[in-house]
Amino acid sequence: MKGNMKALVSYAPYDNRLEETGIPSAGPGELVLKVLGCGICAGDVKSYHGGIRIWGTSEENRYIEAPVTGGHEFFGEVAEAGEGMGEYKTGDRVCAEQIAPCGECDFCRQGKYWMCTGSAVYGFKQHIQGGFAEYIKLHKNSIIHRIPDTFTNEQAVLIEPIACGMHAVELADIRHDDVVVIAGLGAIGTSMVNLARLCLPKMVIGIDIKEFRLDMGRKYGADYVLNPAECNVAEEIHRLTGGDGCDVYIEASGSPRSVSQGLESLKNHGRYVQMGVFAEEVKADWNVIGDGKELSIRGSHLSALTFHSVIEGIESGLIKTDGLISHSFELKDWEKAFRTAEEEPAAMKVMLVP
Ligand SMILES: [Zn+2]
Ligand SMILES: [Zn+2]
Structure with missing residues (x-):
């Protein structure tokens, strides 16, 4: 497409630049979207701080192909549809x-x-x-989803993060x-409380060190919330479960x-799901496992x-979104x-609107 646009380009840790650059054009099988919103992921913040998962320890094991425009939690309206993409009309709201x-x-x-071994995530590759x-x-290889007309911009931005949470809950x-x-x-995590609740388990417990987030957890259906800064969480979980421990720890x-x-909170044969991303190596007693x-x-x-289940869930009201974009x-x-x-x-998800 003709003209220039503003883009936030990541050059190096602590070096993001808001730049003027050319608007891309849609080739065969491609769409160009006018971005209507893009969430900031914890991964984007970690990338800004030089997170090792993204910047590696040397050029050879670097994931990010800098300089590159960041952001993978985006949605927008179709501005240009390339050859073979005739099912999309200008103004259609979609995400990928x-x-x-x-x-x-x-x-x-x-x-x-x-699990594609090419692992090409938006905002990290050229x-x-x-x-x-x-x-x-x-x-052209993008997996595109249409956004229902009833969705607010906030709901549209939440599709990607909630879809990641739903995968963890499914596991x-x-x-x-x-x-x-x-x-x-x-x-x-707050959305996962919602999603776990939809499975109708015996009990859902939420954990965070921020009071605001514990309130959100309660609002989203947690039976109990615990703050590790104020109590021994594993002990509390054992107390709440009659000494048994929990079945699932996400x-x-x-x-x-x-x-x-x-590991301490789980009962025998418990399931531990790792979804969060660490900035450093983790030490734990593997004998427990x-x-x-x-x-x-x-x-x-x-x-x-x-993605499709998240979109349907939000549309039907089973998946709540109130307050998740703060x-x-x-x-x-x-x-x-x-x-x-x-x-x-009091921050939950923060979004950028170009
Ligand atoms: Zn993300
Ligand atoms: Zn692949």
Whole structure:
């Protein structure tokens, strides 16, 4: 397309620049969207701080192809549809899943596209620039979803993070007799309380160190909320379960000490799901897993065939979104937005509006 746009480009840790750049054009199989909103992920904040998962320890193991426009929690309206994309009309509101799979690796061929070994997540690679910009080009391999007319901009931005939470909850195989613990009540964790509740388990417990988030957890259906800064969480969970411990512990905080806390809180044969991303290596007593409790440890990565269910769930009202977007900033105020996401005690998901 003709003209220029503003884009927030990541050059290096602590070096994001709001730049003027050309608006992309849609080639065959591609769409160009006018971005209407893009959420700031914990991963974006960690990337800004030079997170090792993203910047690696050297050029060789670096994930991010900088300089690149960030942002993978975007949605927008179609501004240009490339050849073969005639089903999309100008103004249609859509989002794309955060990964543009290669389509050729074993995982892609088996339909497990979220584990694509090419791992191309929007906002980290040159060929899939992100949504912290006025326009974004959707790569031809993108998995595109239409956004219902009834959705607010906030709800549209929440689709991606909630889809990641739904994947983690699905991996927990929640049964009706289960006590489920969600550790970390950010926007995703709080939504996971909602999603876990929809499985009708015996009890849902939320954990966070911020009072505001504990309130959100309660509002979203947690039977109990616990603050590790104020109590011994594992002891409390044992007390609340008559000494047994919990059946499921979903780690969504990215705090290393939450891992041991989870292993301690689980009962024999419990399921531990790792969803949060750590900034550092984690130490824990692995004997608890094998010789102790025979636990199942499961990892959760991105979202897996969950976007459609999240969209239907929000549309039907089963999936709540109230208050999950706590702040919205214009793209030019990105610094303030990142700081808010990181430091503001009442921050949940913060979004940027170009
Ligand atoms: Zn994200
Ligand atoms: Zn692949």
